[in-house]
Amino acid sequence: MAAGVKLVCLDCGQVNRVPGDRLDARPKCGTCGAGLMEPAVRELDPAVLDKAARTDEVPLVVDFWAPWCGPCRMMAPEFVKAAAALGGRARLAKIDTEAHPRATQGRNIRGIPTLILYRGGREIARQAGAQQSQAIVGWVRNAAGVAA
Template identity: 55%
Template sequence: MSDAVKLACATCGQMNRVPVAKLAEGPKCGSCGDPLADGKVIDLDARAHDKATRGDELALLVDYWAPWCGPCRMMAPEFAKAAQTLKGRARLAKLNTQDHPDIATRTRIQGIPALVLYVRGREVGRLAGARPAAEIVAFVQGHLGSRA
């Protein structure tokens, strides 16, 4: 990994260059001031999803979910724990497929919850079904190797 990575702000869409050494400190967007990588799950809309999945240089794990899905709601606290564990090494985000069915179709989501890991604009792995935090973390680390 280089000495800095680009991260898309989920709020304003601005691309930010963040020094790798500062990732664990919870960097903020240079434009709007919102957190970029604070160990919390990011809620994505369509614009933020496309910008982050294509432009982020830090691993991005997206949970494709819906509010009516029981397993999705059950996994939410585990996903949040995984986000905290992976702080500084990966960002975790959620996209509501009920609100954004076009993205679910485009990304070939066939069941939810579905976790898709993106690294530098490429999908590198998928995980289906509700999972505990430890399995989510292991999935990300397994795809990133020594980088996670």
């Protein structure tokens, strides 16, 4: 059996340990049953964001956005396409900075949309501005060393 990988459930915030060789098998949270490695974008709240950024051992890409931001709205469908393309290699989530202004505190976010890539408890890369899905996927693969 492969070593366990820690993942925070993006729905309930519970830390789960998933065997590394089971990440492609669509693992579910042991507490609430939500999918842990779904190829979709998940909406976060600040508490879950903080916990996942500190804990996740799989790359976590967070889009800091706001509903009034034109470039953010333009990038939203591209971010969804990138989540599907990355499948079980990374998790993509977003947080509404207007609804949760605390989420930007301490993260030095100067403009939106901003993508931050977390892994193993630290920020490993950052990118500002709207991006096409191929650019997002390439950036994640390059910055996190994620296989194609």
